[in-house]
Amino acid sequence: MSDGNPPVYYLSWDELHRDTRELARKLTQQSWKGIISIARGGLVPGAILARELNLRVVDTLCIASYDHDQQGKVNILKTVDGDGDGYLLVDDLVDTGGTAKIAKELLPKACFVTIYAKPKAMALAEHFVREFSQDTWIHFPWDIEPTYSQPLVQ
Numbered sequence: 001m002s003d004g005n006p007p008v009y010y011l012s013w014d015e016l017h018r019d020t021r022e023l024a025r026k027l028t029q030q031s032w033k034g035i036i037s038i039a040r041g042g043l044v045p046g047a048i049l050a051r052e053l054n055l056r057v058v059d060t061l062c063i064a065s066y067d068h069d070q071q072g073k074v075n076i077l078k079t080v081d082g083d084g085d086g087y088l089l090v091d092d093l094v095d096t097g098g099t100a101k102i103a104k105e106l107l108p109k110a111c112f113v114t115i116y117a118k119p120k121a122m123a124l125a126e127h128f129v130r131e132f133s134q135d136t137w138i139h140f141p142w143d144i145e146p147t148y149s150q151p152l153v154q
Contacts, residue, residue: 006135013141019115019129020045024052026127027113033086036061036110038103039078041092044142045115049090061089061106065099074098076106084110092140094128097121 027049034057037046043060050058062078084107093116094100100121104112116138117128132138 006137007133008137008139009132010139010144011141016044016115016141017048020048021052022129023113023115023127024049026129027053027088027111030111031086032088032111034058035088035090036080036084036107038063038089038091038099041140042090042114045092046088046090049088049113053088055088061103063099063102074102076102079106083108087111088113090114092116093138094118094121094125097124100124 023045032053032055034055035046035050036059037043039060039062046058049055059080060078061080063074063076065074087107087110089103089107089110089112091100091103091112091114094114095118097120100112100114101124104110104124111126112124113127114125115128116130116132117125118132118134118136120134122128122131
């Protein structure tokens with residue numbers, strides 16, 4: 001029985017790392033020039049992909065569209081030169097597609113990949129690893145901190 005609140009998923013560092021390595025496996029059949037991470041969510045996955053694919057050229061496309069948990073106006077803070085040809089364009093999640101659409105307009109020849117996808121915008125990603133329902137709120141490991149948990153029986 002639902003309490004009316006959307007589902008929440010707490011993603012662990014181990015899970016994120018494993019899923020990002022799985023994405024890397026999907027990308028080994030092609031030679032890449034480098035990675036363009038969409039900051040901030042794509043920074044950690046971009047670093048893992050760079051290591052797994054042995055890529056040394058890493059850049060950032062800085063787009064702000066969230067204020068903690070509220071999606072708002074999209075602001076382009078930093079872009080990169082070129083059309084993205086031969087590059088992986090990396091984000092952590094494609095949700096509504098707002099950020100992804102702008103990133104793909106700026107770098108139309110880049111291969112847009114993400115670790116996680118929601119139905120509304122999953123078609124924008126050329127590769128992703130896991131799907132979440134549209135209403136699930138994902139807490140990424142960099143947004144949470146471990147805390148003490150009381151034993152069930154004291």
